[in-house]
Amino acid sequence: VSQTQLTSVIPPSQVIVHPDEVEQILAAHRRILTSGMLTNGEHTERFEAELAAAFGVRHAVASSSGTSALEMIFRALDLAGRTVLVPSNTNFATGIAVVNAGARLEFYDAGLYAPLGSLADRLDRADVGAVVVVHIGGYLSPDLPAIQQLCRSLELPLIEDAAHAHGSHSPAGQAGALGRAAALSFYESKVLPTAEGGAILTDDESIASTARALRSQGFQPGTDLHVLHANTWRMSEVEAAMGCCLLTSLAADCAQRTAAIRRYYAGLAGTSLSFPDLAEDDVLSGYKCIALLADPATREPVRRAMLAGGVELDREVYSIPLHRQPIFQPYRTGQAHPITDDFADRHICLPIWRGIDEATIDRVVDRLIRALSDQASPA
Numbered sequence: 001v002s003q004t005q006l007t008s009v010i011p012p013s014q015v016i017v018h019p020d021e022v023e024q025i026l027a028a029h030r031r032i033l034t035s036g037m038l039t040n041g042e043h044t045e046r047f048e049a050e051l052a053a054a055f056g057v058r059h060a061v062a063s064s065s066g067t068s069a070l071e072m073i074f075r076a077l078d079l080a081g082r083t084v085l086v087p088s089n090t091n092f093a094t095g096i097a098v099v100n101a102g103a104r105l106e107f108y109d110a111g112l113y114a115p116l117g118s119l120a121d122r123l124d125r126a127d128v129g130a131v132v133v134v135h136i137g138g139y140l141s142p143d144l145p146a147i148q149q150l151c152r153s154l155e156l157p158l159i160e161d162a163a164h165a166h167g168s169h170s171p172a173g174q175a176g177a178l179g180r181a182a183a184l185s186f187y188e189s190k191v192l193p194t195a196e197g198g199a200i201l202t203d204d205e206s207i208a209s210t211a212r213a214l215r216s217q218g219f220q221p222g223t224d225l226h227v228l229h230a231n232t233w234r235m236s237e238v239e240a241a242m243g244c245c246l247l248t249s250l251a252a253d254c255a256q257r258t259a260a261i262r263r264y265y266a267g268l269a270g271t272s273l274s275f276p277d278l279a280e281d282d283v284l285s286g287y288k289c290i291a292l293l294a295d296p297a298t299r300e301p302v303r304r305a306m307l308a309g310g311v312e313l314d315r316e317v318y319s320i321p322l323h324r325q326p327i328f329q330p331y332r333t334g335q336a337h338p339i340t341d342d343f344a345d346r347h348i349c350l351p352i353w354r355g356i357d358e359a360t361i362d363r364v365v366d367r368l369i370r371a372l373s374d375q376a377s378p379a
């Protein structure tokens with residue numbers, strides 16, 4: 001019996017915490033609640049050490065959210081007044097963190113991937129202080145090695161928004177360890193959920209120590225002096241304990257979700273859909289399973305047909321990218337964003353979650369093949 005045969009609609013995603021993990025997390029929470037240390041304790045320290053080891057970086061700094069992790073990175077790099085290049089296809093958080101850190105937000109045209117072509121002639125401008133890449137859905141841009149190389153040659157910090165990409169790796173390396181610093185999110189929908197939370201990953205001692213001060217009211221270490229324009233951006237012990245527990249299965253979960261994505265690819269080969277390239281050795285976080293429609297006009301009819309057939313498609317990443325969002329209009333330069341717009345209008349996100357079973361995937365494939373052929377030959 002598949003996981004979803006008993007429910008009428010296959011959901012777009014699910015938060016799955018196994019019963020043994022629930023017990024482990026509850027046991028840790030009992031210890032925390034009686035320890036008198038609800039924050040700044042051993043679980044946060046342990047989670048940071050284990051994250052750093054898992055991602056192969058020297059420092060991990062846990063935070064209240066992915067958004068605060070991003071803002072702390074931009075503040076630690078002292079980017080106030082400098083330009084930060086951000087892909088127009090990303091979450092609200094990436095853009096607003098730049099603005100809130102006092103830097104100048106400038107969008108570059110990007111779809112699923114950051115294309116070298118959108119960046120190459122902008123990076124050596126004197127006003128540019130950093131460039132951000134966002135691993136949308138957990139997919140890593142094939143241009144990353146070239147972007148890394150260019151940033152290195154210009155000594156320009158490359159920042160990863162890896163909120164979707166815990167556990168993804170490609171020939172470029174492991175997401176979270178590809179630039180000067182990376183931000184993770186542990187929001188409930190993410191591949192490693194702690195309910196709310198985030199982290200900075202970096203080899204840079206100065207970013208890590210500044211971030212530790214920034215998350216805790218900007219005290220000068222060892223004094224009562226507030227010396228930084230900071231905030232309260234800590235992670236609680238309760239969240240860190242959940243993170244420690246779920247981090248142990250992250251690699252296996254990513255392998256399983258990558259296998260699920262490969263099963264979708266195989267089942268839907270020969271349809272009008274196209275998929276991001278996936279090399280044999282690539283591992284995806286599996287935050288999203290993205291497919292591209294040949295015709296954007298078919299997205300809503302396909303979505304409706306899928307729902308009528310018992311499958312709910314996930315929200316896009318993103319259907320309204322930042323350059324089309326009201327709050328970001330002041331940061332537009334008049335430049336067109338054809339790559340972003342095409343991706344925004346054409347992609348769909350297939351159901352995926354931790355441990356999704358093959359029978360469920362096959363049911364989605366079956367419904368999607370029917371929905372696509374109905375579109376190709378409407379009655």
Ligand SMILES: Cc1ncc(COP(=O)(O)O)c(C=O)c1O
Pocket residue numbers: 064065066067068090091093094134161163164184185186187197198
């Ligand atoms: C690409 C991206 N960056 C950053 C964030 C912010 O993470 P959080 O919700 O933990 O603040 C998100 C959250 O959804 C995201 O999708």
